[in-house]
Amino acid sequence: QRRLDRNPEAMTIRRSTVEHVFGTLKHWMGSTHFLTRTLGRVSTEMSLQVLAYNLKRVMNILGVARTMKAMRMAGS
Numbered sequence: 615q616r617r618l619d620r621n622p623e624a625m626t627i628r629r630s631t632v633e634h635v636f637g638t639l640k641h642w643m644g645s646t647h648f649l650t651r652t653l654g655r656v657s658t659e660m661s662l663q664v665l666a667y668n669l670k671r672v673m674n675i676l677g678v679a680r681t682m683k684a685m686r687m688a689g690s
Contacts, residue, residue: 635667638667639663639664639667642666642667642670643663643666643667648660669681672684
């Protein structure tokens with residue numbers, strides 16, 4: 615609380631940084647709520663969505679061919 619009192623904008627910055635990712639996930643994946651129940655299953659569902667988000671971003675940055683090459687190299 616003391617840190618927040620010294621820097622009240624910190625929460626706004628953090629919220630905008632984190633919320634962007636979740637908003638993008640919801641928009642891309644079309645998910646407004648989890649389809650599973652229990653913490654373990656929801657955790658798995660979220661992990662799959664984050665993996666898909668990260669793969670999509672990598673493919674947009676590197677291109678599909680370079681991403682596949684990097685994945686092959688990482689698998690060796």
